[in-house]
Amino acid sequence: MQNKLVITSMQTNIFKLIVSFIIVLTFNSFQTSHAQGGNGKFIVVLDAGHGGKDPGNLGNGFKEKKIALNIVLKVGKELEKNPNIKVVYTRKTDVFIELRERAAIANRIDADLFVSVHCDSHTSQAHGAGTFVMSLNKASQNLSTAKKENEVIFLEDNYKENYAGFDPSKPESLIGISIQQEEYLDQSIQLASLIQENMVKLKRINRKVKQDVFWVLHNTYMPSVLVETGFLTYKKEGAYLNSDKGQTEMANSISSAIIKYKNKLDDNVGGHIIDETIEDTISNDENTIKNTVFKIQIAASSKSLEPKAYNFKGLQDISREKSGGLYKYYYGYTSDYNKIQKLQIEAKNKGYKDAYIVAFKDGKQIKLSEALKTESN
Numbered sequence: 001m002q003n004k005l006v007i008t009s010m011q012t013n014i015f016k017l018i019v020s021f022i023i024v025l026t027f028n029s030f031q032t033s034h035a036q037g038g039n040g041k042f043i044v045v046l047d048a049g050h051g052g053k054d055p056g057n058l059g060n061g062f063k064e065k066k067i068a069l070n071i072v073l074k075v076g077k078e079l080e081k082n083p084n085i086k087v088v089y090t091r092k093t094d095v096f097i098e099l100r101e102r103a104a105i106a107n108r109i110d111a112d113l114f115v116s117v118h119c120d121s122h123t124s125q126a127h128g129a130g131t132f133v134m135s136l137n138k139a140s141q142n143l144s145t146a147k148k149e150n151e152v153i154f155l156e157d158n159y160k161e162n163y164a165g166f167d168p169s170k171p172e173s174l175i176g177i178s179i180q181q182e183e184y185l186d187q188s189i190q191l192a193s194l195i196q197e198n199m200v201k202l203k204r205i206n207r208k209v210k211q212d213v214f215w216v217l218h219n220t221y222m223p224s225v226l227v228e229t230g231f232l233t234y235k236k237e238g239a240y241l242n243s244d245k246g247q248t249e250m251a252n253s254i255s256s257a258i259i260k261y262k263n264k265l266d267d268n269v270g271g272h273i274i275d276e277t278i279e280d281t282i283s284n285d286e287n288t289i290k291n292t293v294f295k296i297q298i299a300a301s302s303k304s305l306e307p308k309a310y311n312f313k314g315l316q317d318i319s320r321e322k323s324g325g326l327y328k329y330y331y332g333y334t335s336d337y338n339k340i341q342k343l344q345i346e347a348k349n350k351g352y353k354d355a356y357i358v359a360f361k362d363g364k365q366i367k368l369s370e371a372l373k374t375e376s377n
Contacts (some may be wrong), residue, residue, distance in 0.1 A: 042087040042302045044079055044112075044263050045106040047070040048089070052096025057121035059232030063096065064119040071116050071229060072250030084302070097239035103219035110324040112302070113191065114224040114259065116217070119241055121232045127234035128205025129250075131192035132226040134217040135183065152279060186354075187223035187300070195227055204230065206337035222324060228256060265301045265326070292371045294340035295319070295330035295359045296304050298352040302326060309357045313350045331355070337372070355368045 022040060048069040050056035053195045054065025068089070076087040090102045106114045120130075192209040207228070217224045229250045232238040240246035298312065304327050305311045307318035310328065319330045331352075332343040340357055347355035359371035 003217045041084055041325070043086045043087045043088060043111040044111060044113045044258060045090065045109075045111040046072045046076050046079075047102050047114065047116040048091055049116055051091050051094055054096055057119060057232055059119075059121045060235050060238045060240045061234040063121075064121075064232060067119055067229075067232070067241050068117045068245045069252070071251045074248055075115075075117070075255045075258075076253035078252065081119065082259065085259075085262070100219065103217075106224075107219075107221050111220075111222050112325040113261070114217075114220045114222055115191075115254065115258065116214075116224075116226045117254070118226065118228050119238075120228040121233040121299065122231060125234055127231045127237045128207040129196070129199040129202075129230050130207030131190040131196045131199075131209050132212050132214065132217070132228065133192050134211065134224065183224045184221075188225055190264070192222055192225045192270065194257035194260050195225065195254055198228070198257050199250065202249050202253060229370065234335045235326065262302065262331065265299075266303050282335070289335055289337060289371060291361055292366075293333060293335055294337060295360070295372075296332050296340065296344050296347050296355050296357050297328060297358050298331050298347050299329040300326050301329070305329070311351070315347065315350055330358070 002025075005079070018271060027235050048065070048071070050065035052065075055064065058064070058345070072222055073092065074091065076089060078086050079087050088111065089107065090105050091097050093211070102116070120126075135240060138303045164249055177212065197211050200349065217226055230237040230241050232241065241250070298315070302325060303319070307320045307329065309316050309318065312331070315331050319333065321328050321330070331347050332340060334340050344355055344357055357364050357368055
């Protein structure tokens with residue numbers, strides 16, 4: 001039973017190979033509603049939950065699929081006013097889109113963000129707005145919301161084959177492959193927090209940012225957030241979300257948060273020119289790890305800056321790599337873990353408070369814990 005529920009690493013690798021193959025075959029042939037590339041723009045995929053034969057919840061007679069779509073279209077309209085943002089919709093009309101296809105749309109175009117919009121329901125008088133990011137920890141799950149949103153797979157043809165034995169009532173069956181979202185967790189939480197902050201300003205009850213196991217999030221290769229705008233089963237809140245005023249306000253909360261998130265990424269690089277003479281305080285005591293290189297990631301931005309000290313507050317030894325629509329900026333390059341820890345402190349002292357250590361083995365990024373485990377063995 002356990003083997004059926006937990007997707008093995010071999011299946012994960014096969015899945016990734018299939019996704020890569022699909023990219024090659026379909027890049028030049030997607031529907032015109034899907035982007036053909038961002039042309040250097042920041043790409044945001046907006047996903048209106050449910051649709052078509054899947055109405056979502058119908059609390060108090062309100063239709064989740066219609067409300068979610070209206071909000072998403074309003075979010076997109078605001079974002080499209082920014083010439084540096086390209087918006088892609090998983091759906092713009094009342095059509096049914098499979099969960100796996102929603103993520104695939106974002107992956108095919110190397111999107112920078114994925115935002116899925118929903119309305120919640122409950123048998124009690126629960127109300128308020130909340131945001132979710134993908135959980136990497138089984139213990140953190142709030143099974144109620146995840147179970148409801150994942151159950152849509154039962155409306156899909158061949159769901160047993162397509163979802164490899166995944167049981168919506170037991171989200172832990174996704175844990176085996178949720179690790180691919182780990183790289184983007186911090187960024188997902190940052191965006192979710194900005195959206196949550198804006199929704200609370202509208203006097204929505206704060207249901208906070210939570211982590212849970214959602215199929216539509218686990219399968220994306222970029223920062224991803226699921227927004228529960230409120231409960232249709234709570235009559236007053238349902239009426240608000242069903243109104244043009246409510247939908248416009250919620251859409252503005254989401255769109256302004258996305259813009260603020262992008263601006264934070266852009267502002268995270270650069271800064272005042274600082275004396276480039278840096279005192280070498282690194283210890284000579286080495287703790288090298290074979291075939292592994294450590295760097296400090298200090299920033300990620302849609303801006304392409306020259307990796308020079310004057311662009312990075314005086315830090316020397318800057319490198320830049322492109323990942324999707326973002327440029328990642330790294331400080332340092334060493335196989336000595338003691339040294340990289342001290343470089344991390346130096347970067348934080350220069351103002352990069354969120355600087356963190358990343359590990360590469362044979363040129364490929366790996367989990368830091370994996371690199372350190374290799375050494376301990």
